[in-house]
Structures are given as C-alpha cells and as structure tokens.
Amino acid sequence: MIKRITSILLIALVTGISGLRADEGMWIPLLLEKYNHADMQAKGLRLSAEEIFSINQTSLKDAIVIFGGGCTGELISDQGLLITNHHCGYGNIQSHSTLENDYLTNGFWAMSQKEELVNKGLKVTFLVRMEDVTSKVLAKVTDTMSEKERQQTIKTAIDTLTKQAVEGTHYKAIIKPFYYGNEYYMFVNEVFTDVRLVGAPPSAIGKFGGDTDNWMWPRHTGDFSMFRVYADKDNKPAAYSKDNVPYKPKKHFSISMKGIKKGDFTMVYGYPGTTQEYLPSYAVESILNISNPHKINIRENILDIMKADMNADPLVRIQYSSKSARVANAWKKWIGESRGLKRLDAVNKKKAIEKDFEEWFSENADRRKKYSHLMIDFKKNYDELAPYTLAIDYFMEAGYSMELVKIAASFGRLSSVKKETPQADIDKMVAQAQGSANGFFKNYNLPTDRKIFSKVFLDLYYNNVPQEFQPDIFRKIETKFKGDMQKYEEYLYGKTMFTDQEKVNKFLESFSASKAKKLMKDPAFELYMSVVSLYHQKLNKQSRVYKNNIDSLMRTWMSVQREMAEDKILFPDANFTLRIHYGQVDDYEPRDGVHYEPFTTLEGIMEKVNPDIYDYDVPERLNELYKTKDYGQYGVNGKMPVCFIATNHTTGGNSGSPVLDADGNLLGLNFDRNWEGTMSDIMYDPDMCRNITLDIRYALFIVDKLAGASHLIKELDLVYN
Ligand code: ARG
Numbered sequence: 001m002i003k004r005i006t007s008i009l010l011i012a013l014v015t016g017i018s019g020l021r022a023d024e025g026m027w028i029p030l031l032l033e034k035y036n037h038a039d040m041q042a043k044g045l046r047l048s049a050e051e052i053f054s055i056n057q058t059s060l061k062d063a064i065v066i067f068g069g070g071c072t073g074e075l076i077s078d079q080g081l082l083i084t085n086h087h088c089g090y091g092n093i094q095s096h097s098t099l100e101n102d103y104l105t106n107g108f109w110a111m112s113q114k115e116e117l118v119n120k121g122l123k124v125t126f127l128v129r130m131e132d133v134t135s136k137v138l139a140k141v142t143d144t145m146s147e148k149e150r151q152q153t154i155k156t157a158i159d160t161l162t163k164q165a166v167e168g169t170h171y172k173a174i175i176k177p178f179y180y181g182n183e184y185y186m187f188v189n190e191v192f193t194d195v196r197l198v199g200a201p202p203s204a205i206g207k208f209g210g211d212t213d214n215w216m217w218p219r220h221t222g223d224f225s226m227f228r229v230y231a232d233k234d235n236k237p238a239a240y241s242k243d244n245v246p247y248k249p250k251k252h253f254s255i256s257m258k259g260i261k262k263g264d265f266t267m268v269y270g271y272p273g274t275t276q277e278y279l280p281s282y283a284v285e286s287i288l289n290i291s292n293p294h295k296i297n298i299r300e301n302i303l304d305i306m307k308a309d310m311n312a313d314p315l316v317r318i319q320y321s322s323k324s325a326r327v328a329n330a331w332k333k334w335i336g337e338s339r340g341l342k343r344l345d346a347v348n349k350k351k352a353i354e355k356d357f358e359e360w361f362s363e364n365a366d367r368r369k370k371y372s373h374l375m376i377d378f379k380k381n382y383d384e385l386a387p388y389t390l391a392i393d394y395f396m397e398a399g400y401s402m403e404l405v406k407i408a409a410s411f412g413r414l415s416s417v418k419k420e421t422p423q424a425d426i427d428k429m430v431a432q433a434q435g436s437a438n439g440f441f442k443n444y445n446l447p448t449d450r451k452i453f454s455k456v457f458l459d460l461y462y463n464n465v466p467q468e469f470q471p472d473i474f475r476k477i478e479t480k481f482k483g484d485m486q487k488y489e490e491y492l493y494g495k496t497m498f499t500d501q502e503k504v505n506k507f508l509e510s511f512s513a514s515k516a517k518k519l520m521k522d523p524a525f526e527l528y529m530s531v532v533s534l535y536h537q538k539l540n541k542q543s544r545v546y547k548n549n550i551d552s553l554m555r556t557w558m559s560v561q562r563e564m565a566e567d568k569i570l571f572p573d574a575n576f577t578l579r580i581h582y583g584q585v586d587d588y589e590p591r592d593g594v595h596y597e598p599f600t601t602l603e604g605i606m607e608k609v610n611p612d613i614y615d616y617d618v619p620e621r622l623n624e625l626y627k628t629k630d631y632g633q634y635g636v637n638g639k640m641p642v643c644f645i646a647t648n649h650t651t652g653g654n655s656g657s658p659v660l661d662a663d664g665n666l667l668g669l670n671f672d673r674n675w676e677g678t679m680s681d682i683m684y685d686p687d688m689c690r691n692i693t694l695d696i697r698y699a700l701f702i703v704d705k706l707a708g709a710s711h712l713i714k715e716l717d718l719v720y721n
Pocket residue numbers: 087210211214215325326329652655671672673
C-alpha cells in the first residue's frame with residue numbers, strides 16, 4: 001500500500017502531470033478499441049471492444065439507459081425489465097404511496113404485469129448511436145472570433161446538425177462539448193415514456209443506513225428498484241396506453257451468480273454527471289477556500305434545524321425526510337471532498353503541474369508567445385470572479401433555496417397576468433400554480449421553515465456576503481425595519497399568504513389581473529423578486545464576463561495538458577454522456593491502522609440493527625431469513641453478500657449503473673462512493689477512491705425470498721460459471 005503511494009507521487013512529480021493513473025478515468029465507448037481495450041484486456045477483460053460498444057451491431061450499450069433525468073438504469077430481461085437504484089426510483093415509489101398503501105415503507109411488488117404501476121413523466125433514454133462531430137461543429141469557427149461569436153457560430157452548427165441527424169425518425173439528437181470545447185460528439189437517442197414500477201424493497205432495506213451511512217463504507221444498503229419499459233406493438237416508444245406491451249430490448253444483461261474476489265476486473269458502464277479533473281490551481285483554491293466552507297456551513301445550519309424538528313415530531317420527519325436527505329447528500333460529499341483535496345495537497349499538485357507548464361512553454365519561442373499569459377489570465381479572472389462565486393453560492397444555498405422563495409417563484413408567471421390575457425392561458429397558469437402549492441403544503445412545516453429562514457437568510461446571508469452582492473430586500477430591512485431582522489421576519493410570515501394553504505387556494509380562485517397586482521405586494525413574492533433580480537440583473541450578468549474568459553482559457557489549458565501528456569491519453573471530464581470505467585475489486589486503508597475489506601454481508605446489517613435508530617431498523621422478515629439462513633441460491637458459504645467496492649472512477653449520475661465482470665455479466669449496481677474518495681471529481685487517488693456496488697445477489701435474494709416475487713427471477717438469465 002505505502003509503496004504504491006510513493007510510486008504514484010513520484011510519477012506525478014517526475015511527469016508533473018496528473019495524467020492517467022491506474023483505474024482513473026471515464027472513457028468514451030466509441031474510442032474503446034483505440035485507447036483502452038488492450039489495457040482492459042491486460043487487466044482481465046474477456047470481451048472484444050465491439051461486444052461492449054459497436055456502431056453496427058448489438059452490443060452491451062443497448063442494454064443501458066438514462067433513467068429519468070439523472071441516473072443510469074439497465075435492462076435485465078427480454079421483456080423490458082429494468083433495474084436501477086432505490087434512490088433513483090424514490091420519487092416514483094413515493095408518488096404511489098399513501099397512508100393505506102405505504103409502498104415506501106413496506107415495499108411494493110407487482111405480482112403480474114397487470115399490477116405494474118404507471119409513472120407520469122418518467123422516461124428512459126437509450127443511446128442509438130454516437131458520432132464525433134468536432135470538425136462539423138467547428139467548421140466555421142475562426143481563431144479571431146470573440147468568445148461570444150464563437151458560441152453563436154457553434155450553436156448554429158449544432159442546431160443544424162442535430163436537426164439533420166433525426167429528420168424523418170422518432171429519435172432525438174444532442175451534441176455535447178468534450179475537453180472544454182476542443183471536441184464535440186453527437187448522441188442520437190430513443191426515448192421511451194411508458195415506464196412502469198415493478199417493485200421496490202421496503203425503505204428499511206432500499207435505504208438501509210440512510211444518511212448516517214451515506215457516502216460511507218462499510219455499507220449495507222439494498223439500493224435497488226425495478227421498472228418495466230413498455231412500447232407499442234411495433235416495439236417503438238409510445239405514450240402510456242393499456243395496449244402497450246413490454247419492450248423487447250436489443251440487448252439485456254445476463255446476471256453473474258459467481259461472485260467476485262479481491263483483484264477481479266470490474267467495469268462500470270453508465271452516465272457520470274460532472275467532474276472537473278483539469279482545473280488550474282486557482283480554481284481548486286476557490287473551491288477549497290470559498291465555495292465548500294460556506295456551502296457546508298449553510299447546509300449544516302439547515303440540517304441542524306431540520307433534524308431537531310424531525311426528531312420532535314413524526315409528521316415533520318415524513319415531511320422533511322426527502323428534503324433533508326437532499327440537503328445532506330451534497331453537504332456530506334463536500335466535506336469529504338475538501339478533506340480529500342487537503343490530504344492530497346491538491347493545490348500544490350496543481351501548482352507543480354503549472355510550474356512544469358512554465359518550463360515547457362519557456363523552451364520554445366512559439367509556445368512562449370502562445371502560452372506565457374495563460375496562468376496570469378487564469379489568476380486574474382479567478383480573482384475577479386471570487387466575490388461573485390461567494391455571492392452566487394449564497395444566492396443558491398441561502399436565498400433561492402428558501403421554501404417561501406421557492407413557492408413564490410412557482411407563482412411567478414401569474415404576476416404577468418393582464419386584463420387582456422386570454423382566459424385559457426390564465427387557467428393553465430393557475431392549474432400549474434395550484435399543483436405546486438399542493439405539493440408544497442403536503443411537506444411544509446411553518447415553524448421549521450421559519451427557523452431556517454431566520455438563521456440562514458437573515459443571519460448568514462446578511463452577515464457573510466458584502467452589501468453590494470446582497471438582495472436589496474436587506475436595504476428595505478435596514479430602512480423600513482431599522483435593521484430589526486425579527487421585525488421583518490414577523491412582517492414576512494405574518495403578512496404573506498404563502499404559509500397558509502387555504503389563503504393560497506382562495507387566492508387562485510377566479511384569478512384575474514387585479515390579483516396579479518396583489519401577488520406583487522405579497523411579502524414573500526417581494527422577497528423572491530429581490531432574490532432573483534439580484535441574480536439575473538447583477539450576479540449572472542456581471543460574472544458572465546469572467547466565466548466566458550475562463551471557458552476560453554480552459555479550452556486552451558485542456559489542450560495544453562493533453563499535449564504535455566504526450567502519448568498518455570487524458571479522458572474527457574464527465575458530462576452526462578455514456579462512459580466506461582474500469583478497475584478492480586480492492587480494499588483500502590482509510591486511516592492509519594484501519595483496513596477495510598472490500599465486501600459486506602448480511603451479518604453486518606444485523607450488527608448495525610438498532611430499532612431505536614431510524615436508519616438502522618430492518619423488517620422482521622429479513623431477520624427471520626437471517627436466522628434460518630434461508631438464502632437460497634444467492635448465499636455463499638452460509639453468508640449473504642450485500643455490497644462490494646472497487647477502484648472504478650465514478651461520480652454522481654453513475655447511480656444505477658451496471659457493474660460488470662470480465663465477461664460483461666452483471667455483478668451489481670453502482671450506487672455510491674466512499675467518503676474518503678469523494679474528491680475524485682477533482683482529483684482521483686487510486687489508494688482511496690472506491691465506488692460502492694450493491695451485489696446483485698442481495699437484490700435477487702430480496703426479490704425472491706423476502707418479497708416472494710420469484711416470477712421475476714424466472715425472467716432473468718442467471719449465469720453460474
Ligand atoms: N450518495 C449517493 C448519491 O450521491 C446516494 C444518495 C441517496 N441516499 C441518501 N441516503 N441520501 O447520490
């Protein structure tokens with residue numbers, strides 16, 4: 001272990017480039033043969049590149065989808081059966097849950113296709129093909145163009161190309177920049193919109209460990225749910241109809257029942273969202289010194305208030321559990337990220353790269369001319385941007401996220417209603433606002449919200465952001481309320497209608513232009529207007545200049561880093577396009593004297609179980625199966641595998657991604673990373689970064705033994721050797 005660290009540090013120092021290290025990277029499937037396949041084979045892969053991704057024939061990629069808007073999912077039967085994470089299906093499971101049929105708590109399993117539940121708005125997206133369109137997108141771009149002209153030219157080209165690509169088909173095309181606009185790829189997609197809920201385990205299994213264990217290893221979460229994709233009679237996408245039939249996918253994954261051991265090859269195939277591996281030191285400093293500390297502090301305050309109220313009142317627990325999970329997820333990730341970046345001495349590592357760069361361009365007059373200003377310009381722009389970075393962080397975290405601001409925002413369009421606005425338009429807006437209000441009040445607790453507002457907006461925002469970057473409502477508080485925050489708070493919460501469902505419903509009845517005027521006078525609406533106009537008229541507008549400059553500098557810096565890396569291939573940052581990650585099952589040492597094994601089992605769940613701790617309760621049925629060791633074909637040597645870790649370099653969006661063995665069989669579902677490794681969005685560390693996978697055998701054990709849905713197991717292709 002120690003030896004490995006030194007050699008990697010040495011390589012980094014000698015080459016000065018944070019170039020490719022073992023297992024780092026998220027690769028473009030189209031380029032697999034060219035760049036990765038030999039390395040993957042050397043590490044144990046037994047498939048050809050064509051079997052993984054092919055332009056002409058069916059390949060593994062045809063079994064993978066974007067699930068909803070931000071997760072990955074995969075097909076596991078020839079009847080459109082799909083598996084993804086529980087936390088990815090959560091919203092849909094919740095939407096079917098009522099007090100009488102509490103699927104979230106108790107789980108849900110359709111015992112026949114007729115019982116599967118329709119999900120409004122849920123879609124899955126298959127990739128039909130991808131193509132390098134760099135030369136086409138950049139055809140009319142010249143070196144002398146301003147950044148703005150460049151953007152416009154590119155946009156025009158993209159519009160034309162995407163339109164041409166799907167003409168006469170039902171496909172959708174999208175073009176995305178890679179390597180900060182040095183390259184462009186087009187993705188042609190097929191989108192299915194009839195996706196039904198097949199099953200989900202009880203939350204005590206699917207969310208076992210909750211926020212306590214989130215981002216942590218050793219982990220024991222049964223994070224999966226199942227859906228089915230439906231198509232019309234011609235196997236084409238269609239809106240929901242009872243006549244739709246299960247979609248017959250070109251490809252579905254076979255499932256490995258073999259298990260894995262330390263050192264085994266694994267690959268993840270899915271949709272990583274965002275990484276920033278090639279930032280200059282100034283950007284990493286800004287994340288470490290400005291953004292992360294402030295965002296972490298704001299969220300900590302929010303979470304403390306939510307937690308206290310949730311503990312005191314079961315209704316508040318239900319109302320705020322999803323909200324607090326959302327707040328806690330990024331909060332905890334940023335804490336791990338900052339720690340990891342400090343541990344890696346990331347800023348100085350970046351500085352060392354920049355120093356090498358200086359030597360590199362000094363060697364040669366041409367380079368000197370081209371690049372000697374790059375770092376100076378970066379520094380200048382990041383310095384100029386710094387106050388905006390802070391201000392935008394507060395706008396997002398302490399302003400726009402306030403509950404009253406959000407609900408007022410969803411009434412925004414109503415404020416524009418005039419006497420001459422057609423009634424049909426008004427009706428539409430009212431229906432939308434009513435929908436938002438219904439959702440809002442279902443999960444709104446006024447005392448909790450008010451405490452958060454008082455602490456986060458009136459205290460943190462006011463005291464930590466310079467006046468010129470604050471919403472102007474604070475000026476009103478200073479003059480009209482003589483700076484008395486409490487008085488303003490009383491006025492706001494006393495006078496707004498948005499804390500009272502009845503008042504809001506009444507307000508929406510027979511809505512008219514005069515009510516639009518009234519809306520403008522509501523103090524929460526006024527607050528919302530103050531917060532958003534700060535952003536649109538000032539923060540966004542003024543920071544755009546520096547951001548555009550930085551975009552252009554990054555494009556250059558990225559291409560320089562690639563050039564300096566010579567024959568080492570640098571992978572493009574994640575941009576929510578299909579990628580391949582590969583690595584191996586591996587343990588790690590999180591701290592001095594501590595060693596983590598790469599596997600967990602049901603024993604570990606039972607060690608954690610504590611009916612008094614909400615996150616650590618399990619259904620009685622699981623207990624029984626554990627006691628009788630009734631694991632069926634899913635257990636190994638009297639134990640039930642639950643999760644494992646590997647060195648795959650993954651990120652948010654990879655949730656639900658298939659984790660595959662050397663033959664392309666499904667080993668499990670990616671659902672998280674370890675806390676010590678969350679800096680991998682900015683800097684990967686092979687000794688610390690692990691992706692966390694739910695072992696598919698645990699999922700199938702739950703389906704079969706706990707839920708008794710063995711008819712689903714019959715649909716699967718299980719591979720035993
Ligand atoms: N950390 C995982 C991810 O980023 C899981 C989040 C959901 N789970 C939770 N306990 N909040 O999305």
